[in-house]
Amino acid sequence: MLPVLTAKEVPTSGCGPPYGCICSEFHETNTQKAPDKPPARGPETYGRVRCAGLVLKDSAMSVVFDGSPLKAMQSPHSHTAPAALSAQELSQEIKSFISGVDAVQGRKLSVREHARCAVRLLRSVPACRGAVLEHLRGVYDEHVSTFLHNLETEGNASSGATSNLEDIIQEVHGVLSEFIRLNPRAWAPLVSTWAVDLLGQLSSKHAGRRVAPHSSSLNELLQLWMSCAATRSLMEAYSQCLAAMLAWCPDACVDALLDTSVKHSPHFDWVVAHIGSAFPGTIISRVLACGLKDFCSHGAKDQGPLVEKGSRVPKIGSVVGILGHLAVHHSDSIRKELLRMFQESLAPSTPLSPSSSSTSWEASPQLRRAAVPFLLQLAAMSPNLFGAVSSELVELLRPAVLLQLQALLQGLPREELDNMLGLAVHLISQSPTGGARVLRFLADTATPASVIISGPTPSPHEGVREGCDRLLQMLLLHLHKLVFNRSEGSDVGPFGSASSQPQRVIPFLEELRSHVAPLCAETLRLERKRHLWLHQLLCLLSVYGGPSVATETLCQLLTQARNPEELALAWQLHATLSSCMVGLVPAAVAHCVAQIHTHTLGRRQLRQLLLNLAAALQSQEEEKKAAAGAAGAAGAAGAGAQSSMAAQIGSAVSVHLHDFGPLLLHGDPAVSHAAVRLLSCSPLPRTASPAHLLLLSRAAVTHFFLTLRRRGEAGKTGRDAGQSGEAVSCSVLLLTRFAAYSALTLKAIIQQLVEGALHKGNAELFGGQIADMSGAPVASPSVSPDLGASLLDINCRFGTTVNFSGSVWSVFHAGVIGKGLKARTAANLPDPSGVIQNIQTLLAVIVQCCSSSSLNGSQSPSDPEEPPPINAEAAKVIAVTLVENVCPDVANGELSWPPEEHARTTVERDIHIRRCFEAHPVLFPLLQVVAAGRPALCYCSAVLRGLLATLLSHWEGSREALSTDSPWHLQASCLLVSCMGEGQLLPPVLANVHEAFAHLTPFEVRLLLLAVWEYVRGNGPLPQKFVFSSDKGMFCRDFSRDGDVSRYVAPIHSVLHKNIDTLGHLCWRFQL
Amino acid sequence: MGDIRQSLLPRDVLSAAKELLYHLDIYICNMVQSGRQPPQVDSKTLDLIEEFILHTPKDRNAPRMSALQELQLLEIMCSCFQEQSRDTVRQLMFSALFNLQGNQADESRMALLSKLVSMAVAVGRVPILECAATWLQRTHRVYCVRLAQVLVDDYCSMVPGSGPTLHNIHSASPRFCCQFITAVTTLYDLTSDELTPPMELLQMIVSWIQDDPRLVLITFLNSPLSGSQPISSLDVTPLGGLIRWCIKAPLAYRRDKKQTNNGSSDGEPDAARLFSALHLSVLQVFMLLPNILNEKGLFGRLALLQMESVAALASDLSRLLDQADKHTHAATSDTHAASQLALDRLAQALQVAMASGALLCSRGTRWSLGNLLQLVLSGPVMYYNNIHTPPLTYSPHAAHSPIPTLPPHAPHTPLAAHPAPHAQYPAQPFMTGMPFPFRPGH
Secondary structure (H helix, E strand, O other): OOOOOOOOEOOOOOOOOOOOHHHHHHHOOOOOOOOOOOOOOOOHHHHEOOOHHHHHHHHHHHHHHOOOHHHHHHHHHHHHHHHOOOHHHHHHHHHHHHHOEOOOOOOEOOHHHHHHHHHHHHHHOHHHHHHHHHHHHHHHHHHHHHHHHHHHOOOOOOOOOOOOOHHHHHHHHHHHHHHHHHOHHHHHHHHHHHHHHHHHHHHHHHHHOOOOOOOOOHHHHHHHHHHOHHHHHHHHHHHHHHHHHOOOOHHHHHHHHHHHHHHOOOOOHHHHHHHHHHOHHHHHHHHHHHHHHHHHHHOOOOOOOOOOOOOHHHHHHHHHHHHHHHHHHHHHHHHHHHHHHHHHHHOOOOOOOHHHHOOOHHHOHHHHHHHHHHHHHHHHHOHHHHHHHHHHHHHHOOHHHHHHHHHHHHOOOHHHHHHHHHHHHHHHHHOOOOHHHHHHHHHHHHOOOOOOOOOOOOOOOHHHHHHHHHHHHHHHHHHHHHHHHHHHHHHOOOOOHHHHOOOOOOHHHHHHHHHHHHHHHHHOOOOHHHHHHHHHHHHHHHHHHHHHHHHHHHHHHHHHOOOHHHHHHHHHHHHHHOOOOOOHHHHHHHHHHHHHHHOOOOHHHHHHHHHHHHHHHHHHHHHHHHHHHHOOOHHHHHOHHHHHHHHHHHHHHHHOHHHHHHHHHOOOHHHHHHHHHHHHHOOOOOOOOHHHHHHHHHHHHHHHHHHHHHHHHHOOOHHHHHHHHHHHHHHHHHHHHHHHHOHHHHHHHHHHHHHHHHOOOOHHHHOOOOEOOOOOEOOOOOOOOOOOOOHHHHHHOHHHHOOOOOOOOOOOOOOOOOOOOOOOOOOOOOOHHHHHHHHHHHHHHHHHHHHOOHHHOOOOOOOOOOOOOOOHHHHHHHHHHHHHHHOHHHOOOOOOOOOHHHHHHHHHHHHHHHHHHHHOOOHHHHHHHHHHOOOHHHHHHHHHHHHHHHHHHHHHHOOOOOHHHOHHHHHHHHHHHHHHHHOOOOOHHHHOOHHHHOOOOHHHHHHHHHHHHHHHHHOOOOHHHEEEEOOOOEEEEOHHHOOOOHHHHHHHHHHHHHOHHHHHHHHHHHOO | OHHHHHHHOOOOHHHHHHHHHHHHHHHHHHHHHHOOOOOOOOHHHHHHHHHHOOOOOOOOOOOOOOHHHHHHHHHHHHHHHHHOOOHHHHHHHHHHHHOOOOOOOHHHHHHHHHHHHHHHHHHOOHHHHHHHHHHHHHOEHHHHHHHHHHHHHHHHHHOOOOHHHHHOHHHHOHHHHHHHHHHHHHHOOOOOOOOOOOHHHHHHHHHHHHHOHHHHHHHHHHOOOOOOOOOOEOOOOOHHHHHHHHHHHHHHHHHHHHHOOOOOOOHHHHHHHHHHHHHHHHHHHHHHHHHHHHHHOOOOOOOOEOHHHHHHHHHHHHHHHHHHHHHOOOOOHHHHHHHHHHHHHHHHHHHHHHHHOOEOOOOOOOOOOOHHHHHHHHHHHHHHHOOOOOOOOOOHHHHHOOHHHOOOOHHHOOOOOOOOOOOOOOOOOOOOOOOOOOOOOO
16 A cells, blocks of 8 residues: 655755655654655655655665665654654553554554554664564564465455555665664664564464475575565565674674574575575675684584584584575585685784685684684585585695695694594595595605605695595595495394395495596506505405406406506405405406407507416416425415416416407407417316317417418517517417317317418418419419400410319410410519428427327327327328318329329329429428328328329420429429328338439439339228337338338339449438 | 562563562552661562562573563553652662662663663653662662663664654753763773764763753762762762863874774864863863852862872873874874863863862872873963963864963962972973974974
């Protein structure tokens, strides 16, 4: 209801300020509303007040921060208002106010009239102040009730003018704010206390109303209350008080706020939130300062977080609560404020500090000293605040600050320090974020300064370092307790229910779980004390995190360690954990394998991992040897854990052998080298599926050829050469061990070795040339110009496209008409010595594989000088493979030989075989190996026959003077015969003929070779003819059971005779 | 009287208090009628008052009054005292209620009393003010000062525009007004900002005294002659306090001004004018004294100004002067003028007080207060000897100073022919604008 004001002339000049008399006019008429303040807006109001009613609302709302214009008119106003009431009238007013009845007219006062009466008393009788304010509480309460009721009834009931006390509220507000403005020192404390208390009371009282939102939804609450005139007015009054009081005694103001907040805890929060967001900076710092003072006055006696006195809890509790509220929107300033508090408490007390005037706590040394414990306490009570601060706190702790901190804390008594330390440890262990940084900081600071290791930060003061050291150790101890009590609790649970209940979470460790890798890396730097701490922490972390973390940690250590000392950390970790965890090593290895599969490891890491595993296995072997050698178990006990770990690793690796296999073929030589090292020393699994075995053997063989190639590329000198040489030997070792594992692997390996050696990719390693299907070396692309995929091309390869083999026809393609004979590529062997070395290596591998095979049963270790005999089965595999590769046509063909004349039916095939031998020099040595493993050479019968046939035809057609004129054929003949002799396809007499070849003419060579042919035709190369002689440990053929040799020797003798001058020294070789 | 406690207990707070007041009234009436000597309220009654009116927490459960109830109680008391026609009864009742007992109830007693008096001022209850005036005479000055503080707060600072209400006590109860002035001058000794009287109060007091200088002496005139004053009660007259105000004001207000450099400069000359007027009024009061004292036959026997307080004032002043020196190294003419003014006022006041018999100080009294006071004491003498020279015009008001017209009471101007006991300080004219030769640093 707005008052109906008659237009009233206001004197504009002469008798005092223009607005003076308005109020006094209306004070005398109770029924009308008096504008307690003249409108201050615009010059047009000077003349007339007709719009006063309209302006009233505006001015009442803005009165809080209204400036000076009102001031000038206030004092005349104040002079006139009480003067209007005589002592008698005042007495009447007081009576009316007390009784609620108009003392003159004897009728009951309405609420509005009563309130207005109260306001008048407030203005004129100071002694009534308390009573009036108390009465006004009721008025405000009434208004709030009505307001809420209207809301509840959706306002359809007439929000009658009678019940709407808004104008009165505004009037009161106007008076109060005027008083506050005129004399803030006297009124602000009074009104602020009253307003806050009333706000608290109202909010609690009406909290249960239907329309009132739940206390947790702060924003809705805020909206509701700020839309209510009464509470808004109170809030504004309080804000005004606060603004006024901030200048001189902010603490009292905030104290009241805190107390009320404690009393009406959840319902009052909106007030704090509002005030806080209106004065964020000041409220936060005030609240902190209040809390600090309270803490300081109560504290010092008991500091523990759990031992708290009743009087102390509320204050700091509400500090926490309020800051928690403000943290939603003002977390940044809260953080700044907390950090500022910390910094200023440390800063040396400078009396000239500009900020010390506004906030008083910095001035008192006692308070400054209490600041750090107070902050710790705050942090302990509110994870929010702690979280806000913790992240940046660490950044602040520069050496200079640390020194100050130390200086500050030195003054504290011992037990207080201990308490603080405990609190800090507790906080760190509970901190959900930033743990890694804190840890790094602690470790950095606590690590002793050194000349050698220069940390990122300059070395702190020794005292600081010791402090950090202590803190770190306490932290570890605390974590240790937490971790082990926790797991103990779950284990010893009486009904097993303990395990089902969620285990206590330790946020610090929880966070560090994701930092295992960097932690491991730090640990492995092996910086003096640091790695001890970190190692301990890793142990705790592993125990805390259970198998997954433990596995991860171990895995990381295995991956990152670079030398035996570092690797030893892994063993130590395992030794600690093995007591409470089983199956750690297999899990770790499995984890590593998983990482390998997912390609999460880099090449270097991968390599390191493999090398570390290999080192572990090797150390085991060495241990074994040492233990066996020393026989005194002096070192065995110490190395027991390690060796057991090594054994576990061995078995774990062996299980995953097939997973490591593919790594042999890794693109990075270093990785494949590491892999071969690992595999070469890893024990083999007891059982393995054939598929895995085949896979592995294929990989191993492929790797073998790779290493050979690399050795060739690496050259002869330098580290590379040494490494590649070692790689080859490792590879050899691996193949050997593999071959010895089972018949299957032996067979697979040998077969693949032979195939590999003949494969066109590897052929050049062994001096071979790439041969086409026909066995003829193809011209390199540079020599024969690209003819395009044309008919001509097919024509060139005519022989291959139309297969006449097996028929009587043989078609040869000698070249394109007009271009002469097809160009034969000249064999370009870059490095004969390399070829020889490769061939040697290959043979060595094959021989080792063949001879070390377990099929042999008991190897006779009696004579270590003599190489163990070649295993017959293995040799047979070679033989079969050779035949298959050299001449697929005749695989599994007839072993016995036909008469020599029949050889012309197989000319084409024979030529193919010969070309193969020409292209692959390695075939002869292989044949020799086969020959050594009697009776395996029998299975090569077809190849031998083909080769012999071509040689025969060569020598027959040769028009050279001497056999040495066709060197390859001579050599091939010699080798062939000697092989057959070694393989006991020929008796010694015949086998020796090759010694004479070099001295003969081609025709004579042919004669001798024919004799050989004849013998073999007569005495077929059948394995049945061999018997096992146990004294030699190998198969032998008894030639005496065959027919008479002498008839085959005749041509030999005649040749001898003919050439007795040159062959005399060989005669004894052909004696029967 | 003690037996009504049981009947009071079940009642609510307010009605119990009312009932007790009623019974107290009857009880005291009976006592007075019975003519018992001395009329003394027994301790049981006092206990009852403490329990039911002052609500001293005997046990924690005792409900305290709300502010509204308290207001009602005050209102009842007001009318109760108003309606009581016999002064004796009223006085006895007042002292039964509010005389301090030195126990824990005193705090609430003081609070209630302050409110009652404040209210009485507002609604003009003369009887209460009279009682309060008596109370102020008998009570320790610390409590008097507190009461004055409440009144000043209420009427001069808290409620704007209520000053005139307080102004009226001058006409309502001059006795109370006089005691109030005494208390206020005791309270505000100008030692700090907080203890500087508000301008409104100053105006009020000045106008009171200007209107009626005898107001200051009312208590002295009305009270018995003998030294029946309780120890450490307020002075009989506010003269000492007023002198202090006048003397220290130039320095104190200059200090204020310096602190609020940019503050409104119109307040300061205002205050200076007021203090000047006040000084004149005080001197005028001194001039009234000889007649009054002679009437009472006390001239030369009763010292209205205590020697000790004057000595303290002098040492205070010397300290202030030192400070003023230190603070303003570049001694401005302002500083000089203020210092001179203070010294002059001190000299004038002492001179007039001694002359009028308010300060008893024989010729040979050794002022063991240092050179300054010696000088001050000798300074006016010199000046006085050269009475024919025109008075030094420190301020326009000094021209109206009554000193030149002071009737020469030959035997009672002990310093008039001062022999200048310290020969090493040669007497020399005290001229304005000349550097003061005996202060160090110049």
